Amino acid sequence: MPLVNNKVGDDCTVGTDKALADGKALVDSLIKVVACYRHLASCVGSCTDSLQLRDELRQTREKAQNLAVSICQHLTSHLRDKSLPEEQRKEMELLWVAFSSGLELLHVDMCKVFSMGDIFSLANSASLVQTGLQGGGSEVAARALSLPDLNQARAPEAGLESQERSTMEQEISQIDHMIDDMEMKVNVLRWMVEPHGPQYADPLSSTDSASLALLSVDEEQPGHQPQSQHSHMVVFVVLFAVVLVATTLSVCVVFFS
Amino acid sequence: MKEWNIKCVNSFSMEKVIVAMQDPDMGMKMRNQRLLITVIPHAMTGRDVIDWLIQKYNICEEEALHVGGMLVRYGYIYPLKEPRSLVLRADETPYRFQTPYFWTSTRWPASELDYAIYLAKKNIRKQGELMEYEKERYSLLHKRINHTWDFVVMQAREQLRASKQRRKADRIVLECQEQAYWLINRPPVRSLTLHYSAVLYHTIESCRRALGRNRVKSSICLEGFVKFSEQYQNHDPIMQGCLPSNPWISDDTAHWTMNSEIVPVPTRLRVERWSFSFMELLNDPIGRREFMTYLEKEFSAENLCFWQACEDIRHGESSKIIQKVEDVYKNFLAPGAARWVNIDSKTMDKTLEGIKHPHRFVMDDAQLHIYFLMKKDSYPRYLKSDLYKNMLAKAIVPQETKKSVFPFMRRQRHSSPSPAQAVTQVTEEDGRAMGAGKAGTNSAAGSHV
Numbered sequence: 001m002p003l004v005n006n007k008v009g010d011d012c013t014v015g016t017d018k019a020l021a022d023g024k025a026l027v028d029s030l031i032k033v034v035a036c037y038r039h040l041a042s043c044v045g046s047c048t049d050s051l052q053l054r055d056e057l058r059q060t061r062e063k064a065q066n067l068a069v070s071i072c073q074h075l076t077s078h079l080r081d082k083s084l085p086e087e088q089r090k091e092m093e094l095l096w097v098a099f100s101s102g103l104e105l106l107h108v109d110m111c112k113v114f115s116m117g118d119i120f121s122l123a124n125s126a127s128l129v130q131t132g133l134q135g136g137g138s139e140v141a142a143r144a145l146s147l148p149d150l151n152q153a154r155a156p157e158a159g160l161e162s163q164e165r166s167t168m169e170q171e172i173s174q175i176d177h178m179i180d181d182m183e184m185k186v187n188v189l190r191w192m193v194e195p196h197g198p199q200y201a202d203p204l205s206s207t208d209s210a211s212l213a214l215l216s217v218d219e220e221q222p223g224h225q226p227q228s229q230h231s232h233m234v235v236f237v238v239l240f241a242v243v244l245v246a247t248t249l250s251v252c253v254v255f256f257s
Numbered sequence: 258m259k260e261w262n263i264k265c266v267n268s269f270s271m272e273k274v275i276v277a278m279q280d281p282d283m284g285m286k287m288r289n290q291r292l293l294i295t296v297i298p299h300a301m302t303g304r305d306v307i308d309w310l311i312q313k314y315n316i317c318e319e320e321a322l323h324v325g326g327m328l329v330r331y332g333y334i335y336p337l338k339e340p341r342s343l344v345l346r347a348d349e350t351p352y353r354f355q356t357p358y359f360w361t362s363t364r365w366p367a368s369e370l371d372y373a374i375y376l377a378k379k380n381i382r383k384q385g386e387l388m389e390y391e392k393e394r395y396s397l398l399h400k401r402i403n404h405t406w407d408f409v410v411m412q413a414r415e416q417l418r419a420s421k422q423r424r425k426a427d428r429i430v431l432e433c434q435e436q437a438y439w440l441i442n443r444p445p446v447r448s449l450t451l452h453y454s455a456v457l458y459h460t461i462e463s464c465r466r467a468l469g470r471n472r473v474k475s476s477i478c479l480e481g482f483v484k485f486s487e488q489y490q491n492h493d494p495i496m497q498g499c500l501p502s503n504p505w506i507s508d509d510t511a512h513w514t515m516n517s518e519i520v521p522v523p524t525r526l527r528v529e530r531w532s533f534s535f536m537e538l539l540n541d542p543i544g545r546r547e548f549m550t551y552l553e554k555e556f557s558a559e560n561l562c563f564w565q566a567c568e569d570i571r572h573g574e575s576s577k578i579i580q581k582v583e584d585v586y587k588n589f590l591a592p593g594a595a596r597w598v599n600i601d602s603k604t605m606d607k608t609l610e611g612i613k614h615p616h617r618f619v620m621d622d623a624q625l626h627i628y629f630l631m632k633k634d635s636y637p638r639y640l641k642s643d644l645y646k647n648m649l650a651k652a653i654v655p656q657e658t659k660k661s662v663f664p665f666m667r668r669q670r671h672s673s674p675s676p677a678q679a680v681t682q683v684t685e686e687d688g689r690a691m692g693a694g695k696a697g698t699n700s701a702a703g704s705h706v
Contacts, residue, residue: 031408035415042431045357047299098408101370105412108365115364116357119272127276130287130299131356132430139422193404199396200380233294 016078016088023074023095027102030067034102034109036060036144039137041109045120046131054122056141057113058164063145064106065171071099072178079186093188094195100182107175114168274324275333275354278309285309290337290351295426300337300353303346322347332361335437341445353430359438367442370409373398375439377413390446488533492526500655507658515655518542525652532640535632547648551639559596560627560635563589567624571617582615590623600626 037060043053075096078084084092120128278285286309290300303325310321325345328334329352336342337351345352376395380387387395399406420428490496494503504510515524523543531538531547538544545561552558566589570581589598590608600608604622611619639645 028411031411032415032418035412036419038416039419039431042356042358042434094407097405098411101405101408102412104368104370108368112358112365120357126281127279129275129279129354129357131434132290132297132299132353133356133427134298135424135427137423140419143419143422190404195403195406197407197410199399199406 016084019074019078020088020091020095023071023078023092026067026071026074027095027098030064030071030099030102033060033064033067033144034106036140037064037106038109039140040144041113043133043137044113044116045129046133047128048131048133048136049120049122049128050136051122053137054117054164056137060141060144061110061168061171065175068099068103068106068175068178071095072182075099076182076185079188090193093193096186096188097190097193100179103175103179103182107172107179110168110172110175114165114172117165117168271328271331271333272360274310274328277313278354283313288351290353292429295429297426297430300351302348303350303352304348306334306345306352307347318347330441332359332437332441335433335440337433340433340436341440343440353433355437356434359434361441367439369398369402370405372439372443373402373406373409374413374416375435377409378417381413381417388445394443492530501658509658511655515653522651522653523648525649525654528645528649528652531645535628535636538636538639547644548635548639551642551644552635554644555635555638557635559589559598560631562596563598564624564627564631567620567627570620571624575617578617579615582612582619585620586612598623598627599630 037057040053040057040060043049044057075092079089079092079096277283285301286305287299287301290297306325306328307318307321310316310324311318314321314324316324322345325334329336329343329345333355334345334352335355336344337353339350372394376387376391376398379391380395402409420431423431499512501511501515502509504512514520516527519542527541527543531541531544538548549558549561552561563585566581566585570578570585573581588594588596590600590605590612591597600623604626608620608623
């Protein structure tokens with residue numbers, strides 16, 4: 001999604017341009033956090049489920065909720081402002097639609113995590129499903145919280161499970177109310193909203209910098225680990241080939257001399 | 258679980274089986290899956306699954322195959338070699354458990370948004386990897402949820418970036434899990450032409466049904482409604498107030514007593530209503546009685562008796578229907594019956610056929626025929642008759658109870674100021690303050706959209 005960068009603007013649009021840019025940044029951030037939350041949620045109940053995962057889920061959820069609340073306030077106040085110029089309003093409505101879709105996904109994921117937490121209690125780790133996953137989701141959580149290193153976050157505390165469950169119940173209903181509230185207060189006609197992007201998106205490039213502004217984790221870094229494994233393999237194969245060639249040559253020398 | 262009724266295995270039981278399989282001591286034997294250089298744990302062969310089921314639940318091979326097949330069909334286990342073939346083979350074919358997040362659940366069904374994001378991810382990951390049916394569905398979704406398409410693409414990108422944080426083995430597992438989930442929830446279509454012809458057939462059927470529906474122009478509908486409202490306005494207790502006084506206000510139940518079902522002398526408004534429509538006359542017990550008296554004078558009372566008998570069949574007890582139909586036939590329809598009704602031959606034949614297998618609505622056609630006969634013929638004559646005119650003259654108009662001397666003992670006719678009066682007040686005010694009023698109503702209309 002191209003950033004709206006209106007350099008030649010009137011005085012009255014400059015303020016709303018900034019508001020638009022702020023809104024975009026917030027929504028982009030929410031989309032990222034929702035994606036990470038979904039990723040972490042898919043590990044609940046599997047063999048990689050642990051106190052740490054649940055704690056990471058909680059932190060990601062809290063971040064998502066804070067973002068949601070601020071976006072809600074931001075967009076509601078701007079969309080109810082009658083003096084908003086038409087183009088800005090269209091952009092705001094796009095953000096609104098993206099926000100409500102993101103909220104929908106977050107709500108479903110929260111409900112699923114809540115009910116699966118019910119079924120798969122960490123106390124009985126023998127019942128966790130062996131899905132073939134091996135690593136934890138700490139890097140994903142770090143990405144969600146925009147922290148270079150998750151050690152900066154608080155360490156998980158034991159006995160927090162029951163407290164978390166009751167909080168979750170409240171939070172789910174809070175998101176529910178937010179969704180209802182939004183529909184009542186602001187009237188966005190979904191069939192009038194036109195997206196910017198094409199139907200088929202371009203593949204991810206490593207120089208995809210549009211949304212990387214909020215990332216503090218380097219894009220190249222996570223690729224390092226598997227790539228280094230791969231490069232190690234290549235080096236070994238080359239060395240082995242060299243050794244093989246050297247042995248054959250020496251054998252030939254020995255035999256034919 | 259020796260006797261396991263396979264037929265009532267539901268998702269809850271299947272989940273229990275899966276959890277039982279995880280037991281470190283008594284559960285499934287896990288193997289490693291080798292993919293070139295990557296090794297992924299927690300794979301199992303179909304044969305292992307069958308053997309475990311047989312051993313754990315003490316069932317035969319056939320039952321175990323069936324149960325295992327259900328586990329695969331409902332997505333609790335997915336095949337690793339041929340993902341689109343959702344069957345359990347009792348050989349070395351590898352399978353893996355599906356993560357609980359992707360267990361099929363009716364509480365959170367797979368949504369269109371999710372599917373769009375999945376297809377977008379698949380496309381972004383490797384261009385041209387979408388299959389034909391997936392490309393079609395992608396285009397369809399692009400039309401259906403077009404407004405949120407930017408979100409779909411962005412979310413797909415972010416989900417891909419999130420999974421890039423994991424090691425390769427985990428990434429493969431996650432991709433397989435998601436693919437398996439969508440193969441279950443959005444199964445590939447077998448044949449394009451079959452699919453299209455089914456769709457076309459349904460479209461044609463629904464269009465045909467739509468053509469057959471009765472249509473009335475809205476202007477005609479509204480005219481009818483306006484006429485009805487005008488006709489009934491004077492009879493409406495809220496618009497006109499009720500005489501002698503509103504029982505809810507004055508605690509005087511005279512109004513109800515005077516208008517109860519059977520009274521010696523009906524009120525004037527009530528008798529006037531009989532002239533509005535035939536149904537009004539028939540629905541009023543006194544009206545029906547009067548009409549019967551009139552018909553007896555005209556020697557056509559059997560029509561009304563027949564109609565009443567048919568109503569009784571339609572709305573009466575099921576057990577008595579057969580007996581009642583017999584009686585009606587004997588009294589009204591049989592040739593040479595005591596009170597023979599005049600029905601045209603086609604309807605008579607149809608009814609006689611139907612009587613052989615009597616049911617609640619067997620007399621409907623005949624009843625309708627007689628109803629229209631009475632409505633067109635006897636009813637207008639009744640309204641012009643002396644009987645009706647005398648009734649109208651005799652009808653009482655209750656006096657509005659006088660306001661007593663003490664002002665705070667007023668008996669009110671209206672429950673509150675009539676809405677009709679309120680409307681006229683508002684239009685006056687609007688007429689006076691045009692400019693400001695217009696803006697006000699506009700904003701009010703806008704917020705109601």
